[in-house]
Amino acid sequence: MPLERRSWAEPFKIKVVEHVRITTHEQRERAIAEAGYNTFLLRSRDVYIDLLTDSGTGAMSDRQWSGMMLGDEAYAGSESFYRLEAAVRRVYGYTHVIPTHQGRGAENIISRVLIQPGDVVPGNMYFTTTRLHQEMAGARFVDVIIDEAHDSSSEHPFKGDVDLNKLERVFQENPGRVPYVSVAATVNMAGGQPISLANMRAVYELAHRYGVKVILDATRVAENAWFIQQREPGQLGRSVAELVKDLCAASDGCTMSAKKDPIANIGGFLALNDAAIAEAACNLLVVFEGLHTYGGMAGRDMEAVAIGIEESIQDDHIRARIGQVLYLGEKLRKAGVPIVLPIGGHGIFLDARAFLPHVPQEHYPAQALAAALYLDAGIRAMERGIVSAGRDAVTGEERKPKLELVRLTIPRRVYTQAHMDVTAESVCEVFEQRESIRGLRMTFEPKLLRFFQARFEPRQ
Ligand code: F0G
Secondary structure: OOOOHHHOOOOOOOOOOOOOOOOHHHHHHHHHHHHOHHHHHHHHHHHOOOOOOOOOOOOOOOOHHHHOOOOOOOOOOOHHHHHHHHHHHHHHHHEOOOOOOOHHHHHHHHHHHOOOOOOEEOOOOOHHHHHHHHHOOOOEEOOOHHHHHHHOOOOOOOOOOOOOOHHHHHHHHHOOOOEEEEEEOEEEEOEEOOOOOOHHHHHHHHHHOOOEEEEEOOOOOOHHHHHHHHHHOOOOOOOOHHHHHHHHOOOOOEEEEOOOOOOOOOOOEEEEOOHHHHHHHHHHHHHHHHOOOOOOOHHHHHHHHHHHHHHHHOHHHHHHHEEEHHHHHHHOOOOOOOOEEOOOEEEEEEEEHHHHOOOOHHHOHHHHHHHHHHHOOOOOOOOHHHHHHOOOOOOOOOOOOOOEEEEOOOOOOOHHHHHHHHHHHHHHHHHHHHHHHHOEEEEEEEOOOOOOOEEEEEEO
């Protein structure tokens, strides 16, 4: 048999297991009602397969766990920080490394350092925390992603690409008011869709022509690199490690949630090439996060992140990680379940508009679908639609995103192929019963990042 036709398996074996509880339908009915039909408010003991997020939920390796014992917990000058700094410089190539407690800590700092009230920040689709920090620093966010990204059925290979015409228009219409372009690798809200290396470089070149910086959200940059290796002309055969370096080289700095690619349970950093910006960031760091040699992480966490960074750029790791996502996605696609295509890097995104055409967007179809999926077999997913999009910062109106999605996010190295089979069966079962799913009414709405804690009740 030719090699590519043969089965593959993960490049690891399992050393430690954690038991999960299987609940009854009655228990789940009670649990989801108590959670106000918001999967964020479920207790994890009531969840069978947890696909809420790939953030901080990965299985650390034996090397990472042994690194935890080596953590240097000195308040200042921790050895663990210097190991983290060296790993970031080696793998991503930036000069200055500023540790933060997680990704949004880095987003807060860079937004406050670079943004003046009244500024405009263009980006390839928003991410919830990233945009909020930009807005809280006084900026207006403008989405400059290609139109295909908002179309769940478009099979464009790089739906994370920036539309260069849209970007240039933002520069021309707001001279002197664009501090940086916010570019994400594997765009989360678009369905885990990659940006091409050619587009990343073109964005950098265009931005620099207008004197504007580029800040990369590197949270899932290794996964993005794998898609470039697989799909981009001229890049086939290059290693994920090389491609990660190239992506980062087309930016002036990055924010990182080390809870994703680097498979740590907590942690993050801001990395920069400009010494003056790094100094300003360090100054704010001591106010919001901690000293510049720990920034909100314990020494042991910095060790786990440093080791995880190296593991995250191994080709065999990424191939298996994205291979598992593909396995689940292909099953659902073949069963006719409407999902975002192409299949993305960190999860499968159900298209709730196509799944529940009878539920209007104001009745929160994706939220209702996530609750229905939990009820069927205890699988926890996440709404990524109108609830996540929140309200316009100026008008207070609900934003109505084109994409109304439910994300089945696959944690790294945690679940088996059998878990994926069970998940696919449950989604198919819910799909068969889709006509009986009703929308929801919001009964409690938090002011900021409402999706985390909002509560709902079923509509009659
Ligand atoms: N950027 C992206 C693209 C993210 O997906 C996240 C987090 C962050 C920044 C913020 O990082 O959580 O460490 O503060 N995404 C998680 C998710 C929460 O479930 O997608 P953080």
